[in-house]
Amino acid sequence: MTSAIQAHGLAKRFGETAALTSVDLDVEAGTVLGLLGPNGAGKTTVVRVLATLLRPDAGQAFVHGHDVVRSPDRVREVIGLTGQFAAVDDSLTGVENLLFLGRLLGRSRADSRGTALNLLGRFGLSDAADRPAKTYSGGMRRRLDLAACLVGEPQVIFLDEPTTGLDPNARDQLWEIIRGEVRRGVTVLLTTQYLEEADRLADDIVVIDHGSVVAQGTPQTLKREVGRPTLQVRPLDGAELARVAALVTEVIGEHTIDGRLVKARVRDTAALSTVVRRLDEAGIEVAELSIREPSLDEVFKQLTVTGAPV
Ligand SMILES: Nc1ncnc2c1ncn2[C@@H]1O[C@H](COP(=O)(O)OP(=O)(O)O)[C@@H](O)[C@H]1O
Ligand SMILES: [Mg+2]
Incomplete structure (x- = not known):
């Protein structure tokens, strides 16, 4: 170069x-x-x-x-x-x-x-x-x-x-x-x-x-590198939210609930397939399951406010 x-x-x-x-x-x-x-x-x-x-x-x-x-x-x-x-x-x-x-x-x-x-x-x-x-x-x-x-x-x-x-x-x-x-x-x-x-x-x-x-x-x-992607799971039946949250925490080690979504910040995207398998084994139907990349805005705020990686 x-x-x-x-x-x-x-x-x-x-x-x-x-x-x-x-x-x-x-x-x-x-x-x-x-x-x-x-x-x-x-x-x-x-x-x-x-x-x-x-x-x-x-x-x-x-x-x-x-x-x-x-x-x-x-x-x-x-x-x-x-x-x-x-x-x-x-x-x-x-x-x-x-x-x-x-x-x-x-x-x-x-x-x-x-x-x-x-x-x-x-x-x-x-x-x-x-x-x-x-x-x-x-x-x-x-x-x-x-x-x-x-x-x-x-x-x-x-x-x-x-x-x-x-x-x-x-x-x-x-x-x-x-x-x-x-x-x-x-x-x-x-x-x-x-x-x-x-x-x-x-x-x-x-x-x-x-x-x-x-x-x-x-x-x-x-x-x-700086931001971790977020896994989002929305069960078809809102009553399953707590079970999904427990399952996500078992696999990923954390969860937050945002409306009808269970979210967790993922370290390793391989966790996604584990979550899918466990949901399937538990017989929980999902309406949405996705990985969202962090926005640059989130990365920037984190970097410049706390000086620490996300
Ligand atoms: N001529 C100057 N005299 C005194 N302080 C200055 C001068 N130029 C810049 N600074 C200070 O240096 C820092 C960086 O300023 P600057 O490079 O203008 O930042 P930015 O362009 O990212 O807003 C700031 O704290 C600013 O107040
Ligand atoms: Mg300037």
């Missing part, structure tokens, strides 16, 4: 606050890493270090092999940044903003204009191209931010909470645009407080809390 971003032991303090204690990351080129964590977890600090805006107290980080501390200029050549760092000027129109950024990068006027119009078209902003950015809706504004970050044709982009505060429609549009950029080969590091966003967009997820990594993996492995 080719790493687009690597970080080892990143640490950063702000006075008394340890914003990052020891963060390791490895992001494969052309993939999306979801850096997930609650408010104050250290997400923006990670992005600022990787984007050469903040010097870490300890640790090292490389973007496309360039050291963020020793070769910040080389890093800046390959990255794009948006989110809490938006470079868009409210008083300029959409096209003026992008044109201006192109000129700042040393492009010709014609070239900058071509890039600006192309980006506005790709992001559904052609109709608003000549309106000042301050008249844009929240969703349009975020799309313009993203377009601004792409003017320099970066290979790696940092999106810091790109959809926070957007309505579901605007969020879906932005997700689609981000997926489009990934298809074009761009590597994305996306910070988010939303599990759903990480689940939908990210190939890999790193969960951070209080400045350290508390879990990482694909959305699937996180659910599997």
Whole structure:
């Protein structure tokens, strides 16, 4: 695998606050890493270090092999940044903003204009191209931010909470645009407080809390390794609930009753066939028997509230 971003032991303090204690990351080129964590977890600090805006107290980080501390200029050549760092000027129109950024990068006027119009078209902003950015809706504004970050044709982009505060429609549009950029080969590091966003967009997820990594993996492995699936049994006859509960406890060692369901968190999915066999032997008919994977929400809450695996 080719790493687009690597970080080892990143640490950063702000006075008394340890914003990052020891963060390791490895992001494969052309993939999306979801850096997930609650408010104050250290997400923006990670992005600022990787984007050469903040010097870490300890640790090292490389973007496309360039050291963020020793070769910040080389890093800046390959990255794009948006989110809490938006470079868009409210008083300029959409096209003026992008044109201006192109000129700042040393492009010709014609070239900058071509890039600006192309980006506005790709992001559904052609109709608003000549309106000042301050008249844009929240969703349009975020799309313009993203377009601004792409003017320099970066290979790696940092999106810091790109959809926070957007309505579901605007969020879906932005997700689609981000997926489009990934298809074009761009590597994305996306910070988010939303599990759903990480689940939908990210190939890999790193969960951070209080400045350290508390879990990482694909959305699937996180659910599997960190959370245990739940067995749910609903007897056809509600009067059998207590017998089912006793039987489930014998096999799995625990049960809870939720309405007409008996539930138990399973360590070993082989227990499922044992439960089925025992129910059959006991002559209990079931209306429903299922294994439910934990939602990422449950996993995330558990990890960031208690810091302990589910
Ligand atoms: N410039 C700063 N000065 C002091 N404290 C800061 C500064 N930047 C971040 N912090 C603190 O560091 C911690 C991590 O912040 P941040 O990286 O912004 O978290 P997130 O982006 O996950 O919400 C928080 O406790 C925050 O208050
Ligand atoms: Mg932040």
